[in-house]
Amino acid sequence: MQQAGNYSFSTGIKMALPVVIGYIPVSFTFGIIAREVGLNLFQTVLMSLLVFAGAAQFIAVSMLGSAQPILAIVAVTFIVNLRHLLYSAAMSTYLRHLPLLKRFLFGVELSDSTFALHSAQFTKEVPALSHLFGVNLTVHMAWSLGPILGYLAIGLISNVHALGIDFALPAVCVFLALKQINSRWTLFIGCRAATIAVVASSFGLQNWEIILAIVCAATVGLGGELWKQRRSS
Secondary structure: OOEOOOOOHHHHHHHHHHHHHHHHHHHHHHHHHHHHOOOOHHHHHHHHHHOOOHHHHHHHHHHHHOOOOHHHHHHHHHHHOOHHHHHHHHHHHHHOOOOHHHHHHHHHOOOHHHHHHHHHHHOOOEOOHHHHHHHHHHHHHHHHHHHHHHHHOOOOOOOOHHHOHHHHHHHHHHHHHHHHOOOHHHHHHHHHHHHHHHHHHHOOOOOOHHHHHHHHHHHHHHHHHHHHHHHHO
16 A cells, blocks of 8 residues: 655644544543542653553552552553554554654554544555654643643542543544444444443453454454455455
């Protein structure tokens, strides 16, 4: 697939703006919760910069607040973020022409939302590298700015949940998932993944349900694509 040349860093910023709108209120909430469990502003911002994973960060601060062992927190965070290995593997197919360092920098900037944006775009064309980093850096900076605002505003808001801003991240994920549905086949795969995740969670496999759903749905999707290719050949 050829690299498209009509993209730039600024087009990446524009593409990331819908995600930013959802990320700011969620990361704002994270800043409030982090301060409530005893983290200082530097630690709060550093976690957003280095971990850059909403679910993992909220779980980590919750475990910190209940005085869980550090090794347990690291282990749970690692398990929750295992899906990022799959994200990077999927993206590597399109970016194998890049030097190792640039692929590494791209990989550490991936999140659920940026992966959804890139994967939808890569099926049509691979934009210029400046565009890709425009998307990733904009989303990452938005995620890292929100905790600062939340941390500093904790004295002004008594009940964060009453504002409903904790719904912003699920709403963004639903929006991005819907953008991926372009046929009855992708709708089927999406429904199958959701079903697997719900069933796995109901059987007590929390933190593993997403990984199981991704692996099973991807396997079915690949098998279906190979079957369709054989029928057409």
